[in-house]
Amino acid sequence: MILRSLDEVKGTSRDVETPNWVSRRLLLRSDGMGFSLHETTVYPGTETYIWYANHLEAVYCVEGEGEVETIPDKKIYPIRPGVVYALDQNDKHYLRARTKMRLVCVFNPPLTGREVHDENGVYPLVTDEAAAARAS
Numbered sequence: 005m006i007l008r009s010l011d012e013v014k015g016t017s018r019d020v021e022t023p024n025w026v027s028r029r030l031l032l033r034s035d036g037m038g039f040s041l042h043e044t045t046v047y048p049g050t051e052t053y054i055w056y057a058n059h060l061e062a063v064y065c066v067e068g069e070g071e072v073e074t075i076p077d078k079k080i081y082p083i084r085p086g087v088v089y090a091l092d093q094n095d096k097h098y099l100r101a102r103t104k105m106r107l108v109c110v111f112n113p114p115l116t117g118r119e120v121h122d123e124n125g126v127y128p129l130v131t132d133e134a135a136a137a138r139a140s
């Protein structure tokens with residue numbers, strides 16, 4: 005069994021910060037669960053363009069308020085505590101935080117750890133083949 009606390013993750017390589025958010029990766033690909041699980045804090049007043057072209061992500065809001073706008077249909081989804089949104093269509097979207105938001109995020113396939121959005125809002129896909137090539 006794996007037991008891990010947020011305090012253990014803070015300040016390690018599993019703690020990834022950008023100008024708009026900080027993500028603590030509690031479970032990663034190397035943990036072998038088939039998904040990754042993160043606590044993400046999104047900073048108030050920020051807007052982040054995101055496109056998980058290679059991943060499905062579900063996001064459960066535990067604190068704060070904001071919205072997701074899907075692209076290109078411009079549909080606005082208000083986000084508040086107790087609400088989950090699932091990007092089941094690899095939806096391109098904007099994430100806007102009105103207040104500080106604390107989100108629990110699950111990724112399938114799992115993230116490996118250090119991913120931040122590239123210029124297209126995308127995280128790279130790490131396959132077994134790519135990971136083996138990188139290790140060799």
Ligand code: 9YT
Nearest residue numbers: 025027042044063107109
């Ligand atoms: C909600 C969202 O996707 N925020 C960006 C960070 C991401 N959750 C992550 O890498 O943990």
